[in-house]
Amino acid sequence: xxxxxxxxxxxxxxxxxxxxxxxxxxxxxxxxxxxxxxxxxxxxxxxxxxxxxxxxxxxxxxxxxxxxxxxxxxx
Numbered sequence: 001x002x003x004x005x006x007x008x009x010x011x012x013x014x015x016x017x018x019x020x021x022x023x024x025x026x027x028x029x030x031x032x033x034x035x036x037x038x039x040x041x042x043x044x045x046x047x048x049x050x051x052x053x054x055x056x057x058x059x060x061x062x063x064x065x066x067x068x069x070x071x072x073x074x075x
Contacts, residue, residue, distance in 0.1 A: 013072060016068075016072055017068075017069075017072070020065055020068070023061070023064065023065075024061040024064075024065065027057050027060055027061040027064065028054065028057035028058060028061055029057075030057065031053040031054065031056050031057030031060065032050055032053045032054050032057060033053075034049075034053055035047075035049040035050040035051070035052060035053025035054065036049075036050050036053075038053075
């Protein structure tokens with residue numbers, strides 16, 4: 001029986017990658033939400049933690065995407 005690789009089946013790769021945009025958005029939203037919460041808790045009007053949360057959320061989401069792409073590439 002012939003084993004089909006991911007390179008032979010681009011639809012399978014598309015399905016695996018189709019949710020990445022939503023996943024990135026959710027991760028960034030969660031980090032920004034917690035940044036807003038910390039700013040409100042500390043009565044910080046400069047929104048420092050919102051900016052830190054946004055940058056951290058983007059970094060974490062890039063890490064997650066790269067790990068998923070690496071996993072797909074190994075298969």
